[in-house]
Amino acid sequence: MNIPFLDLGAAYKELQSELESAALATMRSGWYILGPEVEAFENDFAAYCNTAYCVGTGNGLDALHLALLALGVGAGDEVIVPSNTYIATWLAVSHCGATPVPVEPDEASYTIDPGLIEAAITPKTKVILPVHLYGQPVDLDPILTVARTHGLKVLEDAAQAHGARYKGNRIGGHGDAVAWSFYPSKNIGALGDAGAVTTNDPEIADHVRVLRNYGSRSKYVNEVRGFNSRLDPLQAAVLRVKLKHLEEWNHRRKIIAQRYDVGLRGTGLVLPWTPDYSDPVWHIYAVLHECRDKLQTALNAAHIQTLIHYPTPPHLQPAYASLKHPPGTFPIAEKIAKRELSLPMGPHLTLDHVDYVITEILRALESITPSACS
Numbered sequence: 001m002n003i004p005f006l007d008l009g010a011a012y013k014e015l016q017s018e019l020e021s022a023a024l025a026t027m028r029s030g031w032y033i034l035g036p037e038v039e040a041f042e043n044d045f046a047a048y049c050n051t052a053y054c055v056g057t058g059n060g061l062d063a064l065h066l067a068l069l070a071l072g073v074g075a076g077d078e079v080i081v082p083s084n085t086y087i088a089t090w091l092a093v094s095h096c097g098a099t100p101v102p103v104e105p106d107e108a109s110y111t112i113d114p115g116l117i118e119a120a121i122t123p124k125t126k127v128i129l130p131v132h133l134y135g136q137p138v139d140l141d142p143i144l145t146v147a148r149t150h151g152l153k154v155l156e157d158a159a160q161a162h163g164a165r166y167k168g169n170r171i172g173g174h175g176d177a178v179a180w181s182f183y184p185s186k187n188i189g190a191l192g193d194a195g196a197v198t199t200n201d202p203e204i205a206d207h208v209r210v211l212r213n214y215g216s217r218s219k220y221v222n223e224v225r226g227f228n229s230r231l232d233p234l235q236a237a238v239l240r241v242k243l244k245h246l247e248e249w250n251h252r253r254k255i256i257a258q259r260y261d262v263g264l265r266g267t268g269l270v271l272p273w274t275p276d277y278s279d280p281v282w283h284i285y286a287v288l289h290e291c292r293d294k295l296q297t298a299l300n301a302a303h304i305q306t307l308i309h310y311p312t313p314p315h316l317q318p319a320y321a322s323l324k325h326p327p328g329t330f331p332i333a334e335k336i337a338k339r340e341l342s343l344p345m346g347p348h349l350t351l352d353h354v355d356y357v358i359t360e361i362l363r364a365l366e367s368i369t370p371s372a373c374s
Helices: 008-014 016-029 036-048 060-070 088-095 140-149 202-211 233-243 246-264 292-301 318-323 331-339 351-366
Strands: 053-057 078-082 099-103 125-128 153-157 177-181 195-199 216-218 285-288 340-343
Touching: 008 016, 016 036, 016 233, 036 053, 036 195, 036 233, 053 060, 053 202, 060 088, 060 153, 060 177, 060 195, 060 202, 078 088, 088 099, 099 318, 125 140, 140 153, 195 202, 202 216, 246 285, 246 351, 292 340, 292 351, 331 340
Parallel strands: 078 099, 078 125, 125 153, 153 177
Antiparallel strands: 053 195, 177 195, 285 340
């Protein structure tokens, strides 16, 4: 077998007729910037997330950046971020002229530890920015309580959590705003870059809507120094089609995760943990092992593609050397980075493929001893 980490081509083939029909209708419409197709997706996705507003953006990083600006973040401010996340979370803060202040994750869930946030708050703190990493919802209630106590805003990074539920309710409107990415590999992905912000606050929605369009509500009238970050109508048409299938695709992911859970239990791998408050969507099925690199090499030899999310934490990236967080500053994030391995996952992965992955993992682990790991 040859098992890809994620088969994007299979997703296209399943929906080929619907996708091509939607794209053709958009091309024939003659409306290629914003317009009815974008508005229709914004309405559909807001309804799906049970929120009042959705504002489409050019990509997920812009969604984070514009949402932070709409929440009033600027030069000299601080934003609390996870130490364990993709660097886009930090970059959005930096693009506002603010400073990312890292907080370590809970070791069981890999998401930001709510119990450590309050100690990181200073007079400069403006926003708390938790990430629903790997499709696993953050424990939001204690974060929202801390934020309200200190007069702070909460922006959720839900780039990996389309359809995930926290205490029974879909992610999308728990905090002041939620930023989304529709990068092609996401649970609902466009055929290129795309993003959005959801919120129940009309002022935040309006601010993001103005910022994404050169700071303008009406042509040639620019209220603020805005940006060009508009969701493309072709991508909106694609996303409208895929949104109708998201629940089914997430269900398929859940079945795969359950198969991994059963097949890999007791192997020495640290398997994902799902707390009672969480209904994850398994964007990534992440395991930990002390001999991660050896395991990945063995699986690669068996034609099984795996990925690492993420090999270098943001605080150790050259881009953030100026913050002077040397190795060892955030040991939990660094430990995860050294041990994390993402197994094949996606709605088009067959159970035969999953069973093959499990078999090859078991075979590889038989020959790997922790003492042999460097």
